[in-house]
Amino acid sequence: MEHQEHVIERYERAWIFFGLAMITAFIILVGYLMLTMGNTNPVSVGRIDPTKVRTEGDFANPRVEQVGNEYVAYIQAFSFGYLPTEMRFKAGRRVTFYITSPDVQHGFQVENTNINVQVIPGEIAKVSYTFTRPGTYRIICNEYCGIGHASMLSQLIVEP
C-alpha cells in the first residue's frame, strides 16, 4: 500500500500539471484570437425605450443603407419576425448590423457565420461582418419568444 500510494501521488501531480497547462493554453488561445481575429461578439451602442422602437428613431424605419463601400442595417427583431424582410449585400463588403427588439428577447443568428446576437429589449446591439461567399443565408431566432418562436425565420442574400 505504501508503494502504491507513492505511485499514485506521482501520477496525480503529473495529471494536475497537465490539466493546468491545458487550461492555460486554452486561455492564451482565446485571448489571442480575441485580440487578433476581430471580436465578433455583439456590443451595446446605447439603450432605447422598446415601446418607442416602432415609432421613433432609426428602428422605426428598418432598412439597409449603403455608406461608402460598406453597409449599415437597422433591424427590428419582433414577435414573430424580422424587419426589413429583404436584405441584399454585395460579397466582400463589410456589413454593420444594428438590432433591437420592441417586445421580448429574441435571437439573431445568421447560419454559417459568427453572427449570433442575443436581442434584448432596451438594448441596441451592434455587430459587424464581411460575407465572403455569395448565397442565401438563413436568419434564425434562437431565443424563446412565445408561441410563434419556431417560425421566426428570415433570410439575407449575398450577391457576388
Place this chain on the structure above:
Amino acid sequence: MAVQTLTRFDAYAAAPEKKYALYMMMLGFAALALGTFFGPLQAFNYGGLDLYPFLKPVFQNYYQGLTLHGVLNAIVFTQLFAQTIMVYLPARELGLRPNMKLAWLSFWMALGGLLIAAIPLLLNEASVLYTFYPPLKAHWAFYTGAAIFVLSSYVSIYLALDLWWRWRRANPGKITPLVTYMAVTFWLMWLLASLGLVVEVLFLIPWALGVLPGVDPLLTRTLFWYTGHPIVYFWLLPAYTLAYTTLPKLAGGKLVSDPLARLVFLLFLLFSVPVGFHHQFADPGIAPYWKFIHTVLTMMVAVPSLITAFTVAASLEVAGRANGGRGLLGWIAALPWSNPTVLAFLLGFLAFIPGGAGGIVNASFNLNQNVHNTVWIPGHFHLQVGTLVTMAAMGTAFWLIPHLTGKPLVARGLAVASQWLWFIGMFIMTFALHWMGFLYAIPRRSHIAASPLAMEAYKESAPWMVLNIVSGIILLVAAVLFFYVIFATALQSRREPSKVMAEVPFTEVISKPEGSGLVRLTERVGFWFGLAVLLVVLAYGPVLFELFTNMKPVPGMRLW
C-alpha cells in the same frame, strides 16, 4: 437471516432523519417522473414528430411541457436531491441528528412552494421556461412558489452548518470529517450563488402583481445567470460527494486522496460563482473585457473537475485491482458492473468526459458564437445534468432507499437495464443535438415539429433528427423501468431488519488528512468563504452597480 416484517414505526424509531431523507428524495423523484415524461416529447419534436396535439386539453403546448421539464428536472429534482444527500450524509458521518423540526420545515416549504408554482404551470399561465427571461411575464404565483421552494434550501444550509458547529464544539482542534467538509463548502457555495435568483425574484413578484410597471431585461438576465451557472455545480457536487465517499467502497476499493478531495470542493467554493457572464457572451450591454474575465474564471472551474476525473478513476482502479483485475485495463473489467449503483456512476462519468470538453467550448469567448442558443447547448448539459447528475441520483437511490426503509431493492435486473438504456439513450440524443446545433444552427427551445417553415429550413439534418426519435423511445423505456424499480421498492410492505441496521457505505481513504499542510489550510473555511465573496464582488460588482443605477424597465408580455 429469516425475513421479518417490521412496522413503519420500528424502522424509523432510532433514526427519524431517515424518514426525512426518504420523503425529501421521493418527492424529488416524483417531480423527476413528471418532468421526465416531457423529455421524450422534446426529443420527438427535434425529430419532426409533434405529439402535443394529442395531449390537449390537459397540456396546452410545447412550451408549457418544456417549462415543466426544465423546472421540475433542473430546479426541483436537483435541489431536493441535494437537500437529501448533503444533510443526511454529514449527519450519519458525524453521528449527530439534524434539527428535525427545521428538517421537516424545509420539506414542507419545498412541497408548499412546489404546489403554489405548480398551479400556474399546469394551467399554462407560466410557460416562460426554466430561465424566466422577462419581459415574458408569468403568473405571480409561479415566481412566489419558486421563491418559497428555493428558500427551503436555506433551511438546509442552516441544518448542515448547525451539524458542523455542534461537532466542532465537541471535537475542538480536530479535522472536519470529509463528507461534512464537502457539505459545508457546498452549502456555503450555494448561499453565495443563490443570491442572484433571490434578488431577481424580488423584482419579478411585485412586477407580476402589477406593483412595478416593468423590469429591466438585461439586469434580470444578469441576475439569473449569476445563479444560473453556479447552479450547475449545485447539481454536480452531491454527485461528486457520492463518487468520492461511497462509490469506491461500493466498487470494492478505497478513495485515493482525502486532501485532494477537500481541495476540489474548496476550488468549487472559490470559482463556481463568478462565471455567469459566459452565458451572456452574445449579450449587448456587457463589455467584452468582463466577458473575458469570466472566460478565465470559467476555465478555472474545469480544474477541480479534472482532478476529480483523476481521483475517481484512480480510486476505481484500486477497486478493480483489489477485485483481482490485472494488467493495464483488466481492472476495468473487474469492477462490479452488475451492481446497479456502480454501473450508474461508471456510465455517468463516461458521459461526463465529452460533456466537459463541450463545456470548455461553450465557455470560450469566441467559440461560443457558433453554438450559442443552438441545440448544441441542451446536447451539452444533458451529458452533465441529464446523465452524470441524474444517474448518480438514480444509482444512489438503489442503495439509499433500502438503507432508509429496510425494504430490499426489487427487480435488480430491471435496475441494471434502466441504467444501460438511460446511458445509451442520452448518448444518442446528445450526439445528435450537438451536431444539429453546430452544423445547422438549429435553435434550442423551439417547437420546430409544429412549424412547416422550420421543418423545411432544417431538412438537411433529417438523419440526426431520426436519432432523436430513437433516443426518445429508449429514454422513455429507461425512465419507466427506473421509476417502476424505485417506487415498487419504496411502496412494498416487506422490511428486513438487517437492512434497517446497515451503515452508510462510507469509503476508507489511502492518503489520510492527518498531518497534511494542505488540509490545515482548507480547514479555514471562513477565510475561504470571505475570499469567494471578494472574488464575486470584483468579478460582478462594477457591472451590477452600473445595471442597478441605469435601469430601463420594460412592461411585461404574455406571448404563449
